[in-house]
Amino acid sequence: MITLSRRHLIGMGAGALAASAVVGALPASAGVKGYVQSTIARMSLPEKVGQLMVQEVYGVDPTVDDSRNLSKYGTAKGVDVVRDLHLGGVIYFAWTNTYDNGPDGVAAASNALQEASLETRPKGRPDRPVGTKVAVPLLIATDQEQGIVTRFGPPATQFPGSMALGAGRSTKDARTAAAITGKELRAVGINVDFAPDADVNVNPDNPVIGVRSFSSRPDLVADMVAAQVVGYQIDGKVCASAKHFPGHGDTATDSHYGLPEITHTPEEWKALDAPPFEAAIRAGVDMIMTAHLLVPALDPSGDPASVSRPILTGVLRDQLGFDGVIVTDALDMAGVRQKYGDAEVAVRAMEAGVDLLLMSPAPLAARDAVLEAVRTGRLTEAQLDEKVARVLTMKYRRGIVERPLCEPALVDRIVGIPQHLEAADEVTDRTVTLVSNDGTLPVDVTDRRVLVCGWGATTTTAVADALARLGATTTRQTSNAPTAAQITAAVTAARSSDLVVVLTNNVATSASQVNLVKALTGSGTPVVTVAVRNPYDVAYYEANAELCTYSYSPVIAGAVARVITGRVNPQGRLPVDVPKPGGGVYLSFGDGLSY
Template identity: 60%
Template sequence: MTWTPTRRTALTGGLAVALAGAGAPIAEAGGRHPDHGHHHGWVTSTLARMSLREKVGQLFVQQVYGDTATTARTENTTLYGVATPAEVVQKYMLGGVIYFAWTDSVKDPDQITALSNGLQKAALTRRTKARVPLTVGVDQEQGVVTRIGPPATQFPGSMALGAGRSTKDARSAAAITGQELRAMGITTNFAPDADTNVNPLNPVIGTRSFSSDPALASQMVAAQVTGYQRDGGVMAAAKHFPGHGDTATDSHVAFPVITHTREQWETIDAPPFRAAIEAGIDMVMTAHLAFPALDDSGDPATLSKPILTGLLREELGFEGVIITDSLEMQGVRDKYGDEEVAVRALEAGADQLLMSPALPKAFEAVVAAVESGRISRRDLDAKVRRVLTLKAERGVVRRPWSDPRRVDDVVGTAAHLAVADAVSNRTTTLVRNDDGVLPMAVSGKNLLVTGYGDTTTKTLAAGLAGQGASTTVLTTGSSPTDAQIAAAVSAAAGRDAVVVTTMKAWDTTVTDKTRGQQKLVAALRQTGVPVVVVATRDPYDVAYLGDCETYLATYSYSPVALQAAARVITGAVSPTGKLPVDVPVAGDPTTVLYPFGFGLGY
């Protein structure tokens, strides 16, 4: 009989017993779980009962396809040779799974909870002497990397929090996110991003970073580690070690090279990771990039023993789980085959392999490496011990299940949403207000809201309408055509003001498409109607928009950030956010246009 609990399922048998431990204490940040001795005994006895293949299975964390544990999908069959997520978990004795929208893992809280419980059931009902629950992970950084949308509480993301400058807000955002994930059976959040984004042209990090200032990034990272782990009850993972903040190359599709010296690494890249370790971070995620000053072999950091073992383990003293970034990314696949990558990552010092693109081959390659002595049994046991210890000390062993009846009491509550609004209010940064257009009394005014994003423009317009404005929405997207620009100019005629949203209007590195955003803003300014520019991602757009008179940075197109921007535009909230990065002159990264810490108020 298929077991698919809903939020209202009566609790029986093992599930009820497991949920009796729902109040299990969570370890203090940086400290041991209060039941460490008991957990040590469980880890040791479990490890002793595990077969070689069961141990190897704990080293793999994979995506599985389907919205329930028993959904048959051709993607699973193609990748893993079995049809359902539950069968994948059981066949490979996985250490963990990771959820994505594109795998149909995250649709709504009920579905996520049922899937999590179904996968744990699969892991814990295998015929084995050693039953080990899964880690269930997700990338819920918030901001641009948000896998689970509403009704889960949304926050504007890391750089917005950096603009707010409040470690209390950073911790609260992490605590709420962690609590809601745990309520849905998710035990691991692959966050926070610990990269110091010193390169304004960085295509992959950007607003995922808290700041270009190592000290501010470190403070925020430490606060979020505490929020996720101590307050939220989920494992956290600092990423991407040894630092992905100074590259103009996306490691998803190419192989970045970081040219920092060792001294620059110490002062720019290392501090947030040191802060995470001091705060007791459970996991560190590796980066698929070369860092010649740390290892001149040309191998990516993910496959570098000098970086993972020499630097992270021995110099920084990290004792937790090292997990690779996705092994599907091109930055780690260029030099070696997928099965060889798996072995080399483990040899370098990784404990877990995320999203191997060739799991059957990689699994057997790791087994063969252990049997041949290339990976010693002692080293394998040390890796598995770290994984098991983390599962035990973060409460996954004691309470692997999520109570379907309590999800509504935790996810997206009014109290959580109120915190998200309050936090977002403190992040919006007013960079230009040359003509004193803001604050704008919009009641009775006729406004055009145009620019990037269908949902973005509609959300912002709704926020302004809520303050009494009459709004018209005309979305032009990220690459406005001449015809769309002409339509926007025509629509601006007779309006009291225009609010135009941009999204990475600076990014002309791949194509010239984003120049359309620049042309749109210039054309609207020429109408003589007051124009308010709202940058909904990177704050760097202002350097590419001429002398635009009024410019707000939200660092996020999350609805909660746009609603806060509407409150700032209307004066319901005064802008208090400060730039968490230097904004350089267009085309000249060495000359600062607006410095770190800049921000206007009313």
Template identity: 50%
Template structure:
């Protein structure tokens, strides 16, 4: 079965690479948007016929609820629910609004352990099954891998898209999605807001970056298709390719601003469209919109989320997508700058969206849609179109006929199981990318050596400490000195420590970012100060590869594209010569002094013989 799925993915990738447009919905789709015309109404049509208008409108919304329990949240979470929704529990929110979906976050206190998440999912589903039309929820979360993943330990946390792009393996992309999907299903989550199908062609992109598979639309297309197949066919989890029509060439973050992308229509066809075409050909259930303006596709100034020429004209009519169109969060500034929160949900539906994600005021949003139907601005027929797509999706994914309670013990057995961790190790080892080894420092010879590990550190993963501990396990005498975004005193401390050690490994994270000039200049200052000691230095970009363009004075450079425990363990194995680096750059690295010049070309990557 796995072989057939991968073969179909390869065929899709080759089709896209050949420049052809894949047939619309070439793979089976969850997206029939029109009622049955053969006399006997479908189960979905019969269900819609029994639903009231408020029940239908409720299905069009997915939002968050506070608390780790559906019926017994903490006092603080009960207060947060009451302030947002007028009721105290997540179960009551679902029942009050007849919600179509719930999305989990750590900040809303939904994600603590496999057992707790499984119990929460069962409780929310029981609420949905016990009121109104008795339609189960689609429970979702952002599980892209890499820097955007929500499941807590002991979940199997795979490297992100750009790391997978460096590994160049469709099989690895498929496997990561399949395993992640199985762990999501084990805790009652049936929908992942992934993969990012954006082609990152702007090194200064503040919101996509390593969330993209790379800068080559054909690479991104193949990887996107592989993940769609892995999640949906491999694990039975529905996913959403995002962010249509493509968020990869912007210097602005749509969470806080309204970006404008100046691609011509021809450039859009060449750069941005291929991954979405591949996702559609692979049978993608859902496509998520972007809060961006693309004047060549719609000159109204409306963001794509509210644009009928983009969502209906381009996505549905030109690309032939018949699935569920979901908005990105309606709480983001990019969709709220031009219209009020009462108008945004209505305009999104008029543009062609089906599922409205996380409006900032759910009560206002629901009542605005109801009022638009009452006034005739929206028709109930239009509402039925979206409800039908959503219910057909639930039917296809085995949700509509009822969701049995999730077994908490089974969730604990599945999430993070040893077989999954073994695949994680193999896949992550193939993503580490070596860019320079001029001084022939690597792989490190076996010796009694003192090593300083310093630089940027993640509070969640302690990447500095993890790398130091890994090197110590190989016989090195290590010192961990996290600097964060270092001030002059911390830089001086690191320089003094480097002078007392045989080798320094310095980790950087987005040090190239010009949107926050001073903090990132401090990271660059640290690296240059360490290089000036004359002691051997290795610089590792533990997020975006673009960092290394600033460090011509360091002759040993690597990129991991992530800073999780698995990424740091893979880096350790490369440094000590247990495995050879195999990654190839999925983006080009520009020269900071001349952005039109390339410091490292797409596809660059070193390897070396391993010591016997």
């Protein structure tokens, strides 16, 4: 694990920190316009192209060789990937192993990568490309939507996600969640959060958005999106990115694996999909992320929105007036790779109006294709300069230029502190939705035998532990797809219990989960179901009481226990309609019970 001690940081005055100081000093005197113009004037063409790329780099420690970097970039160290490609940004995932050493490890990795980006080097170095490197700090990004899309796990503060916040109906809570998330990201050097999700989930069968959306109502989504943009950018000091333009909420295809098509008319798009993006723009969102999907009403060419000039320039820039940074969704997704090759996609995205290329699966080919497009006149260097200017302006305005490095000594004073955890509990308590109750809840579990079973070993354990802390004697039986024998065993355990709490997740595709609930409700013991992801689950079964939490984030376990025991009076309301499996509406937007 790399560490940067105070002594080490002080000792780097002639290296990266000196570059940081210069970068930080320039804007104070020159202002954003002067900084951007002077920086672009000193950049080579490869540096400009690199500034428009955001890529994953592998390994806990970017100063150590990782074979995955070597195979993808031709160099093994993450810091050398940044140097050699002149990257404008990097992105962190669990599968890149960036989070493996916890918050301190993330902070150390972020600073090492920033140091590499801020290096200057003389001309003619045989081991580096010829030319003076212009010191520009990195965008360091992640997808911390919270809920089911969470990259930075505990001890970082966890929240239950967008649809839960929609159920809570509080823009104040939405802003609080974004503010705390942003502050903790920035504390470890992450300065971009690809959030909030601005999609309006009008399709319950949507496999890729679902509870990542705040609601099926555009006005509620718009209010929450605007609140989170302010929370991330003003309170948390990280760049926000509303996604996925022009709207991914009405599709049954996952763009990671195919090319979805949105069949909305222009009028439907304007009424359903546009309002959250318009609200984000009014709130001053730094970035908008494109979607890999077809929208024939906005562009009949058959090109996905990510490479569509009519959509990105014609609609997003010209009609909606967005003048910030446009970033693609990940370019390794199937939805954007079906029609054009990876190199061609990069050029077409630039032609369409994109500023940042995210996660090209062939980064060297993509870079070379953009360079060739400029050399042949397909793209002009002036167009490239406009894109670089938008990126640099964002970095300056969000304070990344002035303060590119995080302070490792402050990580423990910000990430996962008691005040943040308490706020997360309070926000989550206000999102839990009770959709049916025959009087079973609330219940005093003191010295009661409670069986917790169903989906998710980690989540059932967390709920059982939370109930035990409130006085219950708990047992746990777990299976995501219970067999007949496991269902029989669960019923046997239920008959010797005073209460059953059964967790479900996406039962529309899991008949065995429904069978478990039905068998348990026949045991003679009161049953409380908890839909820990899709609220649509509740249409498939009946129980004595039914709760929706909209995610299985660690923070929901305590909230479930507090609601069950009456320590919290549930106040969440459905942010979507819940359809009947055979058609029609089972529960309506706004439904929800309190004690």
